[in-house]
Amino acid sequence: MLFSPKPMHIPDGFLGFPVSLLFWFISIVVIGIALRKTSKQLGEREIPLMGVLAAAIFAGQMLNFSVTGGTSGHLLGAALATILMGPWAAVLIMTSVVSVQAILFQDGGIIALGSNLFNMAVVGVFVSSAVFSLVKKLFKNERTGLFIGGGLAAWTSIFIASLSCALQLALSGTSPANLAVPAMGAIHALIGIGEAVITVGALSFIYAARKDLLKPDIAQEGQSKSVLIGGGLLTLILIVLSPLASSHPDGLEWVAEQKGFLENARGSLYSLIPDYVMPGISNEAVATIIAAIIGAAIVFVIGFGVARAQKKSAQ
Amino acid sequence: MEELYRDKQSIIHQADPRVKIIFTLVLLICINVTPSGAWPAYLLFLTSLFSLILLSQLGLRFILTRSLISIPFVLAAIPLVFTGPDPFTQFFKIGELPIVISQPGFVRFVSIAIKSWISILAAILLSTTTSFPLLLSAFRSLGIPKVFVSILGLMWRYLFLIIDEVSRLMRARASRSAAAIGNNHSGGSVFWRGEVTGKMAGNLLLRSLERSDRVYAAMCSRGYNGEPLQINKKSIKKPEVLFLAGAIVTLTLILLLGFFTQA
Numbered sequence: 113m114l115f116s117p118k119p120m121h122i123p124d125g126f127l128g129f130p131v132s133l134l135f136w137f138i139s140i141v142v143i144g145i146a147l148r149k150t151s152k153q154l155g156e157r158e159i160p161l162m163g164v165l166a167a168a169i170f171a172g173q174m175l176n177f178s179v180t181g182g183t184s185g186h187l188l189g190a191a192l193a194t195i196l197m198g199p200w201a202a203v204l205i206m207t208s209v210v211s212v213q214a215i216l217f218q219d220g221g222i223i224a225l226g227s228n229l230f231n232m233a234v235v236g237v238f239v240s241s242a243v244f245s246l247v248k249k250l251f252k253n254e255r256t257g258l259f260i261g262g263g264l265a266a267w268t269s270i271f272i273a274s275l276s277c278a279l280q281l282a283l284s285g286t287s288p289a290n291l292a293v294p295a296m297g298a299i300h301a302l303i304g305i306g307e308a309v310i311t312v313g314a315l316s317f318i319y320a321a322r323k324d325l326l327k328p329d330i331a332q333e334g335q336s337k338s339v340l341i342g343g344g345l346l347t348l349i350l351i352v353l354s355p356l357a358s359s360h361p362d363g364l365e366w367v368a369e370q371k372g373f374l375e376n377a378r379g380s381l382y383s384l385i386p387d388y389v390m391p392g393i394s395n396e397a398v399a400t401i402i403a404a405i406i407g408a409a410i411v412f413v414i415g416f417g418v419a420r421a422q423k424k425s426a427q
Numbered sequence: 428m429e430e431l432y433r434d435k436q437s438i439i440h441q442a443d444p445r446v447k448i449i450f451t452l453v454l455l456i457c458i459n460v461t462p463s464g465a466w467p468a469y470l471l472f473l474t475s476l477f478s479l480i481l482l483s484q485l486g487l488r489f490i491l492t493r494s495l496i497s498i499p500f501v502l503a504a505i506p507l508v509f510t511g512p513d514p515f516t517q518f519f520k521i522g523e524l525p526i527v528i529s530q531p532g533f534v535r536f537v538s539i540a541i542k543s544w545i546s547i548l549a550a551i552l553l554s555t556t557t558s559f560p561l562l563l564s565a566f567r568s569l570g571i572p573k574v575f576v577s578i579l580g581l582m583w584r585y586l587f588l589i590i591d592e593v594s595r596l597m598r599a600r601a602s603r604s605a606a607a608i609g610n611n612h613s614g615g616s617v618f619w620r621g622e623v624t625g626k627m628a629g630n631l632l633l634r635s636l637e638r639s640d641r642v643y644a645a646m647c648s649r650g651y652n653g654e655p656l657q658i659n660k661k662s663i664k665k666p667e668v669l670f671l672a673g674a675i676v677t678l679t680l681i682l683l684l685g686f687f688t689q690a
Contacts, residue, residue, distance in 0.1 A: 164636075187625075288506055310624050
């Protein structure tokens with residue numbers, strides 16, 4: 113069986129050094145917290161459980177189905193691991209998977225590993241955790257909530273992680289934001305559908321065979337408020353930043369230049385191209401952002417309301 | 428899928444894994460920090476790396492084929508050629524439409540491609556000359572938390588077993604899914620096929636959960652009490668320390684040269 117590289121793993125050389133350092137730092141902090149929390153939750157079972165499940169997710173990424181022509185749908189597994197094991201354990205599982213891919217199979221770089229860990233093990237897991245627990249509360253029926261929540265969590269985690277990947281590339285001056293963000297976003301909006309279908313299929317199998325594993329109290333044991341808030345914030349920030357960056361690519365370059373992120377920043381290399389500024393666009397970006405914030409707020413309020421109502425009726 | 432490690436008796440294989448890890452990290456950082464367009468520096472990085480590859484007796488062909496793995500990602504940097512800053516040059520014409528490329532953008536694109544290729548060669552050299560258990564114990568003595576190293580170790584122990592399980596699942600699916608000639612898929616709609624794949628993934632996860640229970644029971648019955656085994660520490664030999672110091676100085680000099688010669 114051939115090992116094929118996957119689109120979201122950034123190789124070395126594509127990210128600026130300060131960008132790499134920044135995301136290494138963030139990822140190490142989050143992984144450190146995850147190590148502490150899972151040790152507390154699982155005790156001495158942690159090592160065999162995390163090790164075997166990481167191997168399973170790694171191997172499970174080889175499962176594919178033909179879509180059309182030569183393309184095929186794959187599993188990445190962040191959402192599935194989160195729903196099954198809770199967010200902190202999932203962070204560890206995805207960290208192991210992404211690290212081994214980088215160290216042993218050169219799928220993703222070593223200096224860039226911090227950013228890849230941030231996209232797949234931190235953003236992927238936190239976003240699926242937040243989306244899953246919000247959406248699940250919207251449905252009275254446990255089964256519907258599980259499947260719709262799982263599917264949405266899988267799609268959103270892939271989509272938001274790809275936005276984060278595109279922004280890192282743009283911040284490093286490798287890919288202009290106005291191309292990288294829509295391109296990565298569009299490709300992964302499609303890849304995310306495959307992920308969602310596989311995740312729902314897996315959940316339906318586990319629901320039929322070992323329903324006890326999906327009981328809310330077990331899945332949410334590690335579901336602390338900080339993960340929910342963190343996942344929600346990450347989603348919001350990336351949704352806000354992406355249209356902003358892609359309609360003001362110069363803005364991001366300006367940041368990059370100011371912070372010395374661009375290696376070429378010393379010259380006038382990234383001087384603005386004349387008559388590039390288009391008057392209508394700033395409003396457009398603001399409109400997109402406001403729409404995104406309102407949308408997210410509505411979802412949050414509905415979720416909160418439904419959860420409240422259900423708690424009251426249960427009492 | 429196969430392991431990349433190639434068992435040979437070369438001087439690179441026998442070197443202390445800690446030395447190899449630190450060297451690779453320093454090399455990768457230097458390449459990463461080198462500004463774009465510093466062609467002489469790239470050439471020096473490449474020659475020093477190639478001399479190590481030759482010493483490792485691995486065969487250039489194997490390493491070069493493997494190093495092509497990051498090629499698809501170069502797509503991400505191609506837009507630089509067209510959207511980069513002034514000055515622009517006309518490249519060629521399609522009918523009336525002139526195709527212009529940005530010179531600095533082109534330099535940056537080529538630099539990114541070269542840097543990424545050298546980095547991948549360095550990473551391949553590390554993982555083909557050091558077996559994973561050795562890498563793990565080196566990580567441990569370089570300060571990566573014990574629990575995390577143990578998780579990686581166990582993952583490695585079961586990875587190929589579970590990959591075999593995935594192959595069996597896929598073979599079972601293939602043997603039950605006859606397709607007409609010229610039709611690249613069998614079965615129902617795309618969503619149906621995706622759902623079947625999902626059920627295979629669910630199956631795999633359940634089996635692995637149960638396997639982890641058995642592994643844990645087996646570990647307990649052999650006296651496991653939550654503490655991973657300690658690795659005996661050897662100190663790095665003196666010639667290797669000298670080599671490492673020399674290498675770091677050389678790499679830093681190449682990096683400095685890179686800053687002076689950038690295009």
